[in-house]
Amino acid sequence: MANSTHAHLRYNILDYCFRNKAFSFEELLRYVNEGITIYYPGEGISVRTLRDDLKVFRDKVNGFGAPLPEKVRVLKYSDPNFSIAQRPLLEYEQYLIDAAQQLLERFENDPKYDRLAEALIKFQDEEEQQDQDATQVLFYDHNEEYKGIKYLKPLYLAIKKKQVIQVVYKGFQDEETTSFEFHPQILKQYNRRWFVFGFNGTKETKEWSIPLDERLISFDFVDGVNYIESDTDWDIFFRTMVGVVRPKDAKVERVVVKFYNGRESYFKTKPFQPDYEEFFEEEKQDQVWFETIINKELVQQLLSYGQDVEVLEPEGLKEQLSEQSKTMQQYYCK
Structure with missing residues (x-):
């Protein structure tokens, strides 16, 4: 590859152009350099580098095998549904992923890198699934319909x-x-x-x-x-609520809940309110309390525990849960 500096950025810009624009070579060069300048001020590519990039896009063996016609004035995919995002990683891209994973191993005891390591593992697993002989290792929770x-x-x-x-x-x-x-x-x-x-x-x-x-x-x-x-203060904003819906003029209230059938252990390992507190009294070890606004997401989280949770306060929240249970009972007691 003639110029691997910011190649990943160039390829994404080119892919976007070939799908959504209809540029001549000169117009394409100008557009790509404008995109590069945003992230790498003062930098750009030459005519030769752009020509080499086009070869990578058209190469069916060591490139993307893109449907990009040659000897045409306007550079555009002949198949509008094509995208390099659908293609396997190039050799140098796979090298970068592997190098990133090796680098992260040096920080494996630092929690702030855990999420990045998780993302890289998921990405690698998705890539390997394109190989028909690969065995699926990860089954993770995701929304397949989420666009x-x-x-x-x-x-x-x-x-x-x-x-x-x-x-x-x-x-x-x-x-x-x-x-x-x-x-x-x-x-x-x-x-x-x-x-x-x-x-x-x-x-x-x-x-x-x-x-x-x-x-x-x-x-x-x-x-x-x-x-x-x-x-x-967005940290306080989100810590005083469950979810993302904050009703107008909502007030922070103290919520006390009691768990049954040992479900307090599950809550403490995955709390829907991170700033919860435990009681010191022996007879209240199955209870927790936290301060939050009352919204639909809080009610939904409480309902997810079914019969294994009871709201002790505030009264307004108890009434909401009571109304919810009465409505649900009507669905099943006909």
Whole structure:
């Protein structure tokens, strides 16, 4: 390979162009260099490097085998559904993955690298499944129908670059789409789904949340609008709630729950509220308490324990659980 510097970035830019644009060679070179400059200021590639990259895309043995016609003025895939993301790793890409895994072994006792190591293992397992003789080793919990992951990277970059976006959104119960100005400030994952929080400039509302799923129709970057910084302590914001829905004027309350059939041990190994406290009294070892707002996600988590949990306080939450159980009883006692 003539130039492996930022090759992965170039390949992603080229793949995007071949799927969505119709550039001449000169236009393509300019677009790629503009993309490189964003991440590598002052750098770019030459005509020769771009030609070598095109060879990699067309190469069916050591490249991507892309349907990219030769001797044409406009460079575009003949198959609009093709993407290099569907192809196996190139030799140098596999080398980078292996090198990253070896590097992480040096930090295996540092918890902050655990998630990255997990991601690399999952990625490697997915790649190996393309080999028909490979035996599946990992069976992990994921949402196969989830399409919102495609928004994660562009929104992450928008937050880092402090870019304002115009969002087109349609809720599950909405008949028409709505459009609003949005200042993305934080990303949050909950229940195998991502959400972006920020300032809704159209409604002038702080801590507005948008789910990254089919309800988010599209978004475009807005020029000429000053990005509004957040003054929210997001750590406290999320630690005083379960999930992502925070009702307007919600107040933090003390919640006490009692477990049955030894289920308190399960809760303590995977708490839905990380800042829970245990009681010192011997007769209360099956109880915990925590401070949180009352929302639907809290109720759902409590209901997931079925008959093995009882809410002792507050009264308002007890009443909600009581109403839920009465409604459920009607479903099964007909």
